Amino acid sequence: xxxxxxxxxxxxxxxxxxxxxxxxxxxxxxxxxxxxxxxxxxxxxxxxxxxxxxxxxxxxxxxxxxxxxxxxxxxxxxxxxxxxxxxxxxxxxxxxxxxxxxxxxxxxxxxxxxxxxxxxxxxxxxxxxxxxxxxxxxxxxxxxxxxxxxxxxxxxxxxxxxxxxxxxxxxxxxxxxxxxxxxxxxxxxxxxxxxxxxxxxxxxxxxxxxxxxxxxxxxxxxxxxxxxxxxxxxxxxxxxxxxxxxxxxxxxxxxxxxxxxxxxxxxxxxxxxxxxxxxxxxxxxxxxxxxxxxxxxxxxxxxxxxxxxxxxxxxxxxxxxxxxxxxxxxxxxxxxxxxxxxxxxxxxxxxxxxxxxxxxxxxxxxxxxxxxxxx
Amino acid sequence: xxxxxxxxxxxxxxxxxxxxxxxxxxxxxxxxxxxxxxxxxxxxxxxxxxxxxxxxxxxxxxxxxxxxxxxxxxxxxxxxxxxxxxxxxxxxxxxxxxxxxxxxxxxxxxxxxxxxxxxxxxxxxxxxxxxxxxxxxxxxxxxxxxxxxxxxxxxxxxxxxxxxxxxxxxxxxxxxxxxxxxxxxxxxxxxxxxxxxxxxxxxxxxxxxxxxxxxxxxxxxxxxxxxxxxxxxxxxxxxxxxxxxxxxxxxxxxxxxxxxxxxxxxxxxxxxxxxxxxxxxxxxxxxxxxxxxxxxxxxxxxxxxxxxxxxxxxxxxxxxxxxxxxxxxxxxxxxxxxxxxxxxxxxxxxxxxxxxxxxxxxxxxxxxxxxxxxxxxxxxxxxxxxxxxxxxxxxxxxxxxxxxxxxxxxxxxxxxxxxxxxxxxxxxxxxxxxxxxxxxxxxxx
Numbered sequence: 037x038x039x040x041x042x043x044x045x046x047x048x049x050x051x052x053x054x055x056x057x058x059x060x061x062x063x064x065x066x067x068x069x070x071x072x073x074x075x076x077x078x079x080x081x082x083x084x085x086x087x088x089x090x091x092x093x094x095x096x097x098x099x100x101x102x103x104x105x106x107x108x109x110x111x112x113x114x115x116x117x118x119x120x121x122x123x124x125x126x127x128x129x130x131x132x133x134x135x136x137x138x139x140x141x142x143x144x145x146x147x148x149x150x151x152x153x154x155x156x157x158x159x160x161x162x163x164x165x166x167x168x169x170x171x172x173x174x175x176x177x178x179x180x181x182x183x184x185x186x187x188x189x190x191x192x193x194x195x196x197x198x199x200x201x202x203x204x205x206x207x208x209x210x211x212x213x214x215x216x217x218x219x220x221x222x223x224x225x226x227x228x229x230x231x232x233x234x235x236x237x238x239x240x241x242x243x244x245x246x247x248x249x250x251x252x253x254x255x256x257x258x259x260x261x262x263x264x265x266x267x268x269x270x271x272x273x274x275x276x277x278x279x280x281x282x283x284x285x286x287x288x289x290x291x292x293x294x295x296x297x298x299x300x301x302x303x304x305x306x307x308x309x310x311x312x313x314x315x316x317x318x319x320x321x322x323x324x325x326x327x328x329x330x331x332x333x334x335x336x337x338x339x340x341x342x343x344x345x346x347x348x349x350x351x352x353x354x355x356x357x358x359x360x361x362x363x364x365x366x367x368x369x370x371x372x373x374x375x376x377x378x379x380x381x382x383x384x385x386x387x388x389x390x391x392x393x394x395x396x397x398x399x400x401x402x403x404x405x406x407x408x409x410x411x
Numbered sequence: 412x413x414x415x416x417x418x419x420x421x422x423x424x425x426x427x428x429x430x431x432x433x434x435x436x437x438x439x440x441x442x443x444x445x446x447x448x449x450x451x452x453x454x455x456x457x458x459x460x461x462x463x464x465x466x467x468x469x470x471x472x473x474x475x476x477x478x479x480x481x482x483x484x485x486x487x488x489x490x491x492x493x494x495x496x497x498x499x500x501x502x503x504x505x506x507x508x509x510x511x512x513x514x515x516x517x518x519x520x521x522x523x524x525x526x527x528x529x530x531x532x533x534x535x536x537x538x539x540x541x542x543x544x545x546x547x548x549x550x551x552x553x554x555x556x557x558x559x560x561x562x563x564x565x566x567x568x569x570x571x572x573x574x575x576x577x578x579x580x581x582x583x584x585x586x587x588x589x590x591x592x593x594x595x596x597x598x599x600x601x602x603x604x605x606x607x608x609x610x611x612x613x614x615x616x617x618x619x620x621x622x623x624x625x626x627x628x629x630x631x632x633x634x635x636x637x638x639x640x641x642x643x644x645x646x647x648x649x650x651x652x653x654x655x656x657x658x659x660x661x662x663x664x665x666x667x668x669x670x671x672x673x674x675x676x677x678x679x680x681x682x683x684x685x686x687x688x689x690x691x692x693x694x695x696x697x698x699x700x701x702x703x704x705x706x707x708x709x710x711x712x713x714x715x716x717x718x719x720x721x722x723x724x725x726x727x728x729x730x731x732x733x734x735x736x737x738x739x740x741x742x743x744x745x746x747x748x749x750x751x752x753x754x755x756x757x758x759x760x761x762x763x764x765x766x767x768x769x770x771x772x773x774x775x776x777x778x779x780x781x782x783x784x785x786x787x788x789x790x791x792x793x794x795x796x797x798x799x800x801x802x803x804x805x806x807x808x809x810x811x812x813x814x815x816x817x818x819x820x821x822x823x824x825x826x827x828x829x830x831x832x833x834x835x836x837x838x839x840x841x842x843x844x845x846x847x848x849x850x851x852x853x854x855x856x
Contacts, residue, residue, distance in 0.1 A: 100795055105785050105812070133567075135544050136788035143793050158567045158575075161547055165565070166585070171578040178574070329544050333551055333561040362506050362786065366548040369503040370555065384503075 039250045040228055046235040047278070053239040054086050055125050064127040064152075064187060069114070069142055071297045072159040072330070073132035074176065074317035076203050076307065079241065080195035081183045087237035088123070088141070089298075090114045092277055092390050101144050108361040109388045110274050111137040118149045128153030128186065130179075134329055135363050153186045155179060162332050163322040172318040180314065196313040203307065206241045209248035210303040213255075217292045218348055221260030226270075226291035227281040233299050234276055263290045266407035269350040269380075270294035271341065271371060273358040273387070280391050284354070287397065289404050293348040295341055301325050328367040337367070338374035345380055352381050352407045354400075359388040381407065414702075414842045416675030418628040423635070427662050430655045434642045437651070443530040445471035451596060454523070454534040454557075456514055456550055459541045460564065462610050462748060463583060465648040466603030466741075467596050472645070473524050473532060492690050493818045495520060504552070508786045509817025511549035518556050535594050540564035543789035562589055566752070571759050576749050583745045600741045606648035607744040611716065611730045611751050613647045616656040618715035618727035623663050624706050625774050628672030630663050633683060633705035634695040635673050643714050676702035679837050682771050683708035684797075685782030685790050686815040691823075697830050701839040707774035716751050721758045723769030728754055764797045768804045778807040778837055780830070785812060785820045809833035 037045075046053060054065050066078055067088040078085040090113025097119045098104075098112045117123055128151050131142035139156075146154045157179050160168045184190050213232055216222050224232075232251065236244040265288035270281075276298045284291055294300050305324035310316035325340040344350070353375055357364045372382050383403040385396060422428070446452045451470035464470045495516025496509060502519065504512070517523045525531050536559050539550040547563065554561035564582045567575050587598050617640060623630055631639065639659060642652040665671075681698055683705045688694060695705050716728030731738050731747035738744055771779050779801055784790045794810070801808040811829040814820035 103783065103791055103794060105783075106788055106791050136792050140788070140792045144796070147796060156569070158570045160565055160567070160578075161544070162563050162565050165563075165582065167578055167581040170581075171574060174574040175570075178572075328548065332547050333539075333554065333563045335551075360506050360786070362508065362545050362788070363548065365506045366504055366511075366545065366552065370552070372503065 039247055039254055040224075040231070042247055043228070043231045043235045043251075046238055047231045050089065050091075050238050051122060051125065053243070054084060057084055057240065058125055065125055066128045066130060066153070067123060067126045068130045068132065069138040070132050070134040071302050072134055072321060072327075073130055073157065074321065076196060076199035076317060077176065077180060077183060077191065077314075079199035079202065080191045081187045081189055083128075083183070083187060084240055086126070087298075088114050088117075088129070089234075089237075089276060090117055090389075091122075094389050095120075101148065102140055104360075106360060107140055108137045108273070108358045110358045110361070111141045113389060115141045115144055118145055123149070126151060128155070130155045130157055132157045133159045134327065135361075137361065137363075155182055159321060159330070161330060163326065163330050164334070164336075169315065169318050169322055172321060173312065173315045176314040176318060193313055196317075197309070200307045200309065200313070200316070202241045202245065206236060206245050206248070207303045207306050209245055209252065210236065212252055213248065214293065214300055214303075216255060219260065221262060221264070222292065223255050223258035223260055225261070225263075225281075225285055226294070227278050227285060230276065230278055230281055230294070230299060233302065237298070237302065263288070265290040266351045266404055266411065267292045267349055269341070269345055269348065269353045270296060270299070270356065271353055271382075272296070272356040273361040273364045274298050275356045275358075275387060277387065277391060280356075280387075280396075283391075283393065283397065284400060287400050287404055289400065291354075292350065293344050295325070295337075295344060297327055300344075301327075328363045331367070335370065338371065341371065342374065342378055345375065345378060350380060351411060352383070352403065354403075355382050355384045356387050357384065359386055381410075414676075417677065417702075418672035418675055419670065420673065420675050421666070421671045423631070423639070424662055427639075427655070427659050430651075430658060431639060431642060434646065434649070434651055434655055438646055439526075441469065442471045442473050443526040443528075443532065445469060446532045451590075451594060452532050452534045453536060453538045454553070454559075455538040455540070456510070456546050456553075457541050458538070459566070459752060460583065460748060461646065462603060462606035462648040462744070463586060464538065464590075465606035466587065466598045466600065467590065467594070468599065468602060471532060473534070490818070492816065496817045496819060506786050507549075508545050508788075509784070509814035509820065510787075511545050513816040514549060515552060515556070518553050534559060536590070537561040541566050545789070560593060562586055568753060569759060571753055571755070571757055573755070576746075576753055576755070579749050579753070580745050583749070584742070587741070598741075600744075603741060604738050604744045605650070607731070607748050608738060609650050609653040610647040611747065613643050613653045613656040614714065614716035614751065615728050615730050615733075616653075616660045617643050618712075618717050618725075620656075620660055620663050621707070621711045621715060622727060623667045624711060626667045627680070627775060628670065628674075628677050629680070629704065629706035630666035630671055630673060632673035632695070633708060633711055634692065636711045637692060637695065640711075640714055647714075673706070674699055674704040676842065677704050677706070678702035678839055679777040679834070680704060680706045680775055682706070682767075682774060682776040682779045683710075683782070684767050684779055685709055685784060687782055688813045688818070688821050689815055690818050691813075691821060694826065694830070697827070698834060700841055701831075701834040702842045703777075703834055703837070703839060705780075707770060707776060708779075712770065718754045718757045719766055723758075723765030723767075724773060725766060725770055764793070764800045767797060768801060768806065771801070771804075771806045776806070778809070778833065780833065781808060781810045782815075783810050783812045784815050785817075787815065790815070807833070807837060809836075 065084045067086050075085040095116035098116050102112050158175050268289050268291045275296050307316050307320045331337045375382050451467045496512035498516035498519050499512040537550050537554045717725045718728050736747050798808050811826045
């Protein structure tokens with residue numbers, strides 16, 4: 037089996053690794069909502085962190101729990117998995133403060149799905165405030181106490197150092213994967229890269245690092261596929277729809293980078309060691325490229341996205357937004373305008389579980405034709 | 412034949428009602444002159460901590476929570492409000508809650524800082540001390556449209572801990588320096604301390620007024636409360652507001668003692684939870700057609716100073732004096748303000764459903780109506796569980812869908828049907844009461 041097939045299998049059976057890990061180690065598995073969580077703390081406590089995601093299948097089970105008129109399709113998709121018992125191996129959950137849609141999933145999960153442990157970790161909105169680090173560090177101290185109580189295991193600085201090293205290695209290796217996409221004719225497709233990235237949120241980082249090293253040894257030897265279509269960047273709400281990426285590719289679009297929290301953003305910014313390990317984790321949360329809700333009051337996202345666009349020589353952007361996602365909805369005009377200033381046109385598409393293939397195809401084709409005509 | 416009233420009603424005295432109207436009038440008249448007189452001019456949404464601005468002297472706040480204020484003001488012509496939401500939506504801002512849409516539409520249209528007679532002012536900065544994620548983002552967009560700096564104070568109010576209080580205190584201390592630096596205006600500690608004292612007293616008094624609404628009959632209706640609380644929403648830091656609140660509290664105490672009611676019937680007492688459609692304040696009177704009355708809920712509790720217990724009771728908060736806190740310096744006044752907002756002895760906000768259940772019990776409500784405000788995640792997070800919990804607690808409950816500030820979402824026939832179905836399920840039928848002109852003082856805010 038090739039290493040890419042291994043990544044594909046992990047994403048295709050997203051629960052398998054965690055189930056097997058739990059059976060083999062007897063350890064605890066914790067599901068988390070939103071990537072503002074310093075996972076290193078869980079690793080240091082011997083807990084396997086798993087990102088809670090949906091399956092993009094149309095569901096009919098959340099109607100009596102989450103109001104579809106107001107809450108995003110991702111939050112409902114996520115909770116649908118729990119209601120259908122697909123996360124029955126989860127021992128605990130943590131919600132690292134982001135939007136109210138994710139909070140709803142957390143609240144509903146606590147109430148309706150039996151878990152041993154739940155924790156709401158407050159992560160500030162205005163991360164650049166000079167008091168945010170002190171505040172967040174103290175919040176992390178509280179979280180550490182809570183984790184220790186739950187697991188019955190103390191978390192030492194040595195444990196944290198080891199976890200930080202493993203996670204930093206993971207970020208470094210993953211960034212090398214993304215580097216491959218800078219080539220004119222990259223040896224991997226964005227759909228393959230998306231599977232590599234997603235798999236890292238579903239398995240433990242030591243295993244992921246091993247696969248990444250193997251991938252980095254094999255992939256540069258691969259030939260590109262000769263896709264010389266317009267180079268594209270993906271932006272917007274959480275998106276892990278691999279078929280959607282493939283469909284862009286099939287139309288001649290050449291996605292080379294994304295700024296998704298389920299993609300490259302998750303792997304940005306390493307932890308720089310400090311004497312107080314929790315303070316160093318807080319510093320990473322503050323310094324990493326933010327999501328719209330943490331991009332306050334001044335905006336940092338346009339600068340980060342402009343750099344990505346420049347580094348990856350992007351000609352167009354696609355902004356995908358989960359239905360009812362007001363966080364990314366309210367950010368859209370600012371992002372569109374900042375990219376327009378750089379001469380990068382943007383297409384907005386609304387996701388609602390799966391994608392309306394026919395409609396999207398027409399719009400994507402028109403967008404790609406426009407880009408080709410203007411190049 | 413008209414049904415005889417169960418309770419005696421009486422208008423709020425001219426003295427108290429007149430004071431409220433004078434405060435409101437003075438506020439708006441002052442707003443358009445303040446900047447010309449060298450005063451601070453600030454805008455933002457969903458405010459708290461006004462005493463901090465009062466430390467710079469009198470200030471103008473032309474669009475403090477514009478979406479909400481305008482929604483209320485546009486009550487008789489919701490088409491105007493609809494236009495503003497549409498303008499914001501046309502800018503690509505979607506999905507978006509009604510209040511943010513109404514606010515930003517007015518900012519795009521350039522009417523937020525213009526008096527009805529055409530006087531214009533330019534705010535010095537955006538002051539954004541509270542909010543859900545949408546409010547913070549809305550304030551950011553507003554600051555970009557207007558080219559104004561934004562002063563954000565983050566309130567992690569779901570987190571009632573010392574760490575949170577210290578975080579807020581540190582931000583507020585910095586905020587004073589931030590304003591001084593940008594406006595070149597000097598902060599006056601004495602004015603600040605006085606404003607904290609006035610605001611604390613007023614907010615605690617409002618909590619006491621609403622506590623008197625537990626009495627049967629309630630001395631005022633929820634609709635009346637919505638008009639009477641305007642001064643503590645908009646200018647709680649003023650001495651005039653404190654004096655008004657003292658007079659109001661004395662009068663409501665007297666009404667409660669004398670059995671004077673806000674509405675002639677209370678065949679069923681109801682709580683309204685969630686912000687009602689502000690452009691249709693009349694819906695708060697609809698139950699009166701069935702001899703029922705709204706006597707409590709989110710917005711009667713809102714804006715007062717409360718301490719929420721772990722088991723959900725809402726009790727009037729404590730002024731700094733009652734808490735034994737000295738108010739001699741800037742630092743002490745900041746701390747007092749934060750303790751009023753986030754009392755250390757209070758419960759976590761997460762107990763919201765428990766609070767709604769206990770409030771229904773404590774206010775002797777026979778039922779609760781929940782507003783499901785479309786596109787408002789803050790107001791509707793967990794709403795189905797809340798409904799189930801109320802029912803499990805033996806409290807009849809109904810829901811209706813609309814929006815707090817977007818009239819596009821208000822379908823009157825449907826909402827009426829939801830109200831009437833619920834009132835009939837409580838065993839009520841339409842009454843033919845003599846229309847008591849004294850029942851309510853005014854319909855519009």
